[in-house]
Amino acid sequence: MTGPAIRLQDVGKRYRLHSTASSFAAASAAARNLLLRVLKPGRVPAPTTGHYPGEFWALKEITLDIEEGDVIGIVGRNGAGKSTLLKILSRITPPTTGRIEIRGRVGSLLEIGTGFNPELSGRENVYLSAAILGMNAAEINAEFDKIVEFSGVASFLEMPVKHYSSGMYMRLAFAVAAHLRHEILLIDEVLAVGDAAFQQKCIGRISDEAHSGRTVLFVSHNMAAVLSLCTKALLLQEGRNTKTGTPHEVVSTYLGQLSELCPERSWERPNDAPGNQLFRVKAVRAVDPGGKARARFSNDEEWFVEIDYWSIVPGSKLGTTLAVYDRMGSCVFGSLSNLEPRWHGKPRAAGLYRSRVRIPGDFMKEGIYKIAILLWAEGYTDQFRVDEAVEVEIFDSGNLRGDYFGGWEGAVHPRLEWHCEQLDTLVARAG
Numbered sequence: 156m157t158g159p160a161i162r163l164q165d166v167g168k169r170y171r172l173h174s175t176a177s178s179f180a181a182a183s184a185a186a187r188n189l190l191l192r193v194l195k196p197g198r199v200p201a202p203t204t205g206h207y208p209g210e211f212w213a214l215k216e217i218t219l220d221i222e223e224g225d226v227i228g229i230v231g232r233n234g235a236g237k238s239t240l241l242k243i244l245s246r247i248t249p250p251t252t253g254r255i256e257i258r259g260r261v262g263s264l265l266e267i268g269t270g271f272n273p274e275l276s277g278r279e280n281v282y283l284s285a286a287i288l289g290m291n292a293a294e295i296n297a298e299f300d301k302i303v304e305f306s307g308v309a310s311f312l313e314m315p316v317k318h319y320s321s322g323m324y325m326r327l328a329f330a331v332a333a334h335l336r337h338e339i340l341l342i343d344e345v346l347a348v349g350d351a352a353f354q355q356k357c358i359g360r361i362s363d364e365a366h367s368g369r370t371v372l373f374v375s376h377n378m379a380a381v382l383s384l385c386t387k388a389l390l391l392q393e394g395r396n397t398k399t400g401t402p403h404e405v406v407s408t409y410l411g412q413l414s415e416l417c418p419e420r421s422w423e424r425p426n427d428a429p430g431n432q433l434f435r436v437k438a439v440r441a442v443d444p445g446g447k448a449r450a451r452f453s454n455d456e457e458w459f460v461e462i463d464y465w466s467i468v469p470g471s472k473l474g475t476t477l478a479v480y481d482r483m484g485s486c487v488f489g490s491l492s493n494l495e496p497r498w499h500g501k502p503r504a505a506g507l508y509r510s511r512v513r514i515p516g517d518f519m520k521e522g523i524y525k526i527a528i529l530l531w532a533e534g535y536t537d538q539f540r541v542d543e544a545v546e547v548e549i550f551d552s553g554n555l556r557g558d559y560f561g562g563w564e565g566a567v568h569p570r571l572e573w574h575c576e577q578l579d580t581l582v583a584r585a586g
């Protein structure tokens with residue numbers, strides 16, 4: 156082994172907004188030749204250097220080693236530079252600064268419109284893509300039928316791909332990218348295109364690739380797919396690589412940027428705290444099993460809601476309620492402390508109390524939730540409610556999905572046990 160599969164050193168990409176130069180550079184070779192004939196030499200845009208108003212850096216100071224066999228998930232907000240990074244690696248666009256070393260043949264599946272020649276038929280494009288990768292006729296023939304079968308566009312193979320629907324185009328492009336012999340595969344947002352069944356097929360194929368030792372760079376907004384398929388991940392933020400780590404670490408950091416959550420609220424003095432003449436709320440917090448306040452939990456881990464409150468009047472019999480609301484304001488579930496054996500229905504001394512309720516893992520669905528709490532006195536009287544006491548996010552670890560990555564129906568995502576048995580044999584009868 157001679158080093159990493161991909162090495163990026165201080166790579167940056169500067170775009171100039173509304174620049175003739177950049178659109179000129181992006182044009183196909185044929186279009187450029189035509190333009191060169193039409194434009195006088197003096198008017199051909201020169202390469203750009205220096206600082207220009209309206210320019211900006213889509214990628215900045217990216218330094219990174221990607222080892223052979225790594226499956227890297229690249230996440231980040233819209234416009235963070237993810238596609239730009241893949242375009243640079245696939246040599247669709249050159250970097251403005253820095254150095255790139257790539258060991259191995261690169262196959263890519265980027266945005267629609269890259270890769271295939273629109274005038275050529277599906278069949279011709281498959282052969283052309285293979286030839287570009289240096290495969291000989293025997294190697295191509297060996298893969299051809301598999302590619303066509305995977306793509307599901309067999310009846311349109313002789314048609315120029317410019318007449319394909321975007322779904323058909325993507326199917327064939329993915330089939331080619333997934334079957335040809337390159338050591339490095341770049342995939343951008345492929346899951347956004349195509350129907351659910353094809354997305355499933357793509358995920359399955361990426362998973363095979365990941366296990367076959369190929370190096371894969373996978374840009375996606377589908378966090379469950381990144382968590383399940385990738386061995387490492389990196390987070391791009393305004394063109395910079397702000398975090399590299401395990402998919403779990405990177406995805407949690409990314410989700411943390413997306414919303415400001417509030418795992419804890421507290422009030423120092425009973426007089427200022429919400430409540431009534433019987434009790435006052437001191438704090439509400441979402442905590443992990445170690446008691447640490449946290450805003451994010453994966454859907455397969457357990458966590459707790461703690462409610463600290465002062466019981467003011469000696470002899471009061473108090474209880475607590477939890478209500479969990481989704482982003483649309485629908486109550487997903489609620490729970491009362493009236494099955495709690497130690498204190499329910501029992502008189503208390505005045506003092507500070509903590510009620511804790513366990514939210515099991517393998518139960519909630521991914522999403523952002525607002526939590527309301529209620530305190531009440533004997534007979535569910537004297538209720539006092541704190542709406543939106545805390546806000547937490549449940550993210551999908553992918554562990555409850557098996558090999559399915561599509562949408563999930565319903566308000567919760569419980570792990571339920573399935574059992575299947577064969578009851579009879581289907582016997583074909585003659586006559």
Ligand SMILES: Nc1ncnc2c1ncn2[C@@H]1O[C@H](COP(=O)(O)OP(=O)(O)OP(=O)(O)O)[C@@H](O)[C@H]1O
Nearest residue numbers: 170171172177213232233234235236237238239240
């Ligand atoms: N050819 C171009 N000329 C000028 N600006 C560009 C060009 N291509 C991309 N950009 C800009 O560069 C920035 C990074 O774009 P990029 O497509 O890499 O983002 P992304 O992370 O892939 O976003 P998304 O999640 O929306 O796909 C954006 O602000 C985009 O508008």
Ligand SMILES: [Mg+2]
Nearest residue numbers: 237238239344
């Ligand atoms: Mg993109």
